[in-house]
Amino acid sequence: MDNVSFVAMASIIGASLAMGIGSIGPGLGMGQAIAQALSAIAQQPDERNSLTRTLFVGLAMIESIAIYCFVISMILIFANPFWGHFVKAGG
Numbered sequence: 001m002d003n004v005s006f007v008a009m010a011s012i013i014g015a016s017l018a019m020g021i022g023s024i025g026p027g028l029g030m031g032q033a034i035a036q037a038l039s040a041i042a043q044q045p046d047e048r049n050s051l052t053r054t055l056f057v058g059l060a061m062i063e064s065i066a067i068y069c070f071v072i073s074m075i076l077i078f079a080n081p082f083w084g085h086f087v088k089a090g091g
Contacts, residue, residue, distance in 0.1 A: 003086045011080050015073035022069025029062045 001009075037055040041048050 003089065007080070007082055007086045011076045011083075015076040018069045018073045018076070022072075023066050026062050026066040030059055033058055033062065 033055060037051055040051050044051075
């Protein structure tokens, strides 16, 4: 296997791991946050507006982690900084 094929394979595997592992944590975190928010709203219905606003801010922060993983995987696949080096070295 030449270097160009190895870099391509490593980029695809790295991107798939970044998306796979990087989306499990935010998914579990969002589920836990929603469950806790619903429990808090059930206990204190008068604070629903405050809890909902705080929940949406928290969900946006959690979702940003998954978006960062997506950006990293797209960089690895389409704009790999090592790709040009190995194409030149490979001929």
